[in-house]
Amino acid sequence: MITRRTMLGGMAGGALAGAITRGQAQGAGRPVTIAIGGYTFAYLPLLVATAAGFMKDAGLDVSLIDTGSGTNSMAAILGGSVDVAGLVMSDVILAVAKGQKINAFAPLMSQYASDAVISRKTAEKIGLAPEMPLKERMARMKGLTLAISGRGSGTDKIWRYLLSLGGLDPEKDVSLTVVKLDKMYLALRSGQIDGFNTTAPANNQAVEDGLAVWAARPSHGEVPGIENFLYTVLCGRPDFLDKNPEVAASLVRGMTRASELIRNDPAAAGQLLHDKYFQQTNVELIKHTVSDQRMTVSVPPTLSEQQFAHNIEFELKFSDAVRGVTYQQAINPRWLGT
Secondary structure, three states, X not given: OEEOOOOOOOOOOOOOOOOOOOOOOOOOOEEEEEEEOOOOHHHHHHHHHHHOOHHHHOOEEEEEEEOXXXXXXXXXXXXXXXXXXXXXXXXXXXXXXXXXXXXXXXXXXXXXXXXXXXXHHHHHHHOOOOOOOHHHHHHOOOOOEEEEOOOOOHHHHHHHHHHHHOOOOOOOOOEEEEOOHHHHHHHHHOOOOOEEEEOOOHHXXXXXXXXXXXXXXXXXXXXXXXXXXXXXXXEEOHHHHHHOHHHHHHHHHHHHHHHHHHHHOHHHHHHHHHHHOOOOOOHHHHHHHHHHHHHHXXXXXXXXHHHHHHHHHHHOOOOOOOOOOOHHHHEOOOOOOO
8 A cells, every 4th residue: 555656757756745644455464554755766675565566465554654755754653653664774873873762674775876967968068977987077076066955864975975085075166955856857957956866766867868977876886985885774663673573574575575576577676666656757767777776675685784884984974973873773683584
């Protein structure tokens, strides 16, 4: 079951904020509500699992609640208005650092999947080509206007990290301007910004439309320091997970099947996504994008201590608040492999 489905016409790249509503139940199964920040590929295996009916097969009646942002999803899970939430792992670690009770129990994306694009016109102007070494691409970004979804957001952090690889100071050498995620494609097309980074499919569409070129592809593991990076995860409150272990195990099983389908038959996974969630987006774009992003899902699913350490190391570049947070406080991997 889905609620307040987001259809984004030509780009399908963001989420609509608003009140949480619930649709009509479809079939029998244990009801489970899952908060997501929008219908984007940040939640790729979860979306495929629901579209393919894998969650129903696992005995669950899943409702996806579009909260409009990760911040709203975090508030929903901590407040108890949903059972489970899809969140960025760094936000989970920050919540734990503040004393909040929340555990990641399954991976969604196991690469930092917010890929960066710049307009083709800008790329030609500064002499940037996707085949250049990453460091050189970033060094050429000086003076550009780049979109972020908010100060301190994942899109903000990845721009700052990428630019530093090229020797640039993001406070002095570029202009980081706040643009809503679902407006970034349009802002690039109108020339208001030179580039943006986000999860698929908005960035893929900009490239396929000939509007943009790739500036950096963390999702393909090309960015040093954030390879095999635990980006988004499925989370629950420890009390809910302790009382409902069968729900956590069933969610893991459903998403594992979805990840295997994404890896082995991305065209089939893309067709399911198009038919269920992206009907107003070109089906070939969705299929191509699933194929492009297929290595971001974890097969088999892992929540390793090494992945956690990479997250801590990355977050410490921006804030000391996460120092001291342990793997055991933030992650419960007991249902992987069940």
